[in-house]
Amino acid sequence: MKFTEQEIQGVFVIEPQKFGDARGYFMETYRKEIFDRYVGEINFVQDNQSHSTYGVLRGLHYQKGNYSQAKLVRVLNGRVLDVAVDLRKTSPTFGKYVMVELSEENNKQLFIPRGFAHGFLVLSDTATFAYKVDNVYAPDQEATLMYDDPSVGIKWPLAAEKLLLSAKDLNGKYLADADCFE
Ligand SMILES: Cc1cn([C@H]2C[C@H](O)[C@@H](COP(=O)(O)OP(=O)(O)O[C@H]3O[C@H](C)C(=O)[C@H](O)[C@H]3O)O2)c(=O)[nH]c1=O
Numbered sequence: 114m115k116f117t118e119q120e121i122q123g124v125f126v127i128e129p130q131k132f133g134d135a136r137g138y139f140m141e142t143y144r145k146e147i148f149d150r151y152v153g154e155i156n157f158v159q160d161n162q163s164h165s166t167y168g169v170l171r172g173l174h175y176q177k178g179n180y181s182q183a184k185l186v187r188v189l190n191g192r193v194l195d196v197a198v199d200l201r202k203t204s205p206t207f208g209k210y211v212m213v214e215l216s217e218e219n220n221k222q223l224f225i226p227r228g229f230a231h232g233f234l235v236l237s238d239t240a241t242f243a244y245k246v247d248n249v250y251a252p253d254q255e256a257t258l259m260y261d262d263p264s265v266g267i268k269w270p271l272a273a274e275k276l277l278l279s280a281k282d283l284n285g286k287y288l289a290d291a292d293c294f295e
Pocket residue numbers: 161163171172174175231232233250279
């Protein structure tokens with residue numbers, strides 16, 4: 114299992130070892146003792162899974178304050194562009210983002226610490242997305258950072274008219290008004 118820290122400190126791309134044979138393949142996708150050695154102790158408490166079609170953009174979401182969630186995300190089927198935006202006010206990379214292609218082909222995972230907005234854009238016909246979080250769902254603490262915030266400047270490869278977003282995601286806040294993290 115290979116861990117590569119990204120240009121935003123604390124964000125890691127993780128690449129599991131894949132064992133192929135005539136039947137198919139096997140890989141360990143998470144082992145706490147290894148993960149904690151590279152990332153620091155994280156106690157995941159909830160697993161999530163979503164399925165989306167081409168052009169769906171889910172995000173950019175986060176839970177406010179102490180309800181914030183660290184996330185370990187991966188793609189079971191398909192291909193997505195995964196994005197994490199640093200919302201930690203004291204961070205030298207505040208307002209900056211990491212964008213990583215996660216797919217069933219590259220088996221890459223992304224670890225996103227607490228204090229980030231997270232989302233992804235589906236680039237395959239469909240995509241099944243699975244992830245662990247270290248804080249349970251708190252719907253009344255949810256917030257959305259607008260995917261098209263010019264002050265963040267995320268370079269999505271699809272034009273806005275080709276995107277499919279939920280009503281919630283079309284009515285988020287821009288960075289200047291967002292509930293960021295101390
Ligand atoms: C997140 C969540 C949602 N739900 C229910 C609430 C809604 O009835 C339904 C769909 O929720 P939502 O539209 O918020 O789902 P996504 O747009 O995929 O939200 C996720 O999108 C981005 C990528 C994230 O990183 C977050 O984990 C999460 O906000 O699932 C639950 O019951 N538990 C949960 O933990």
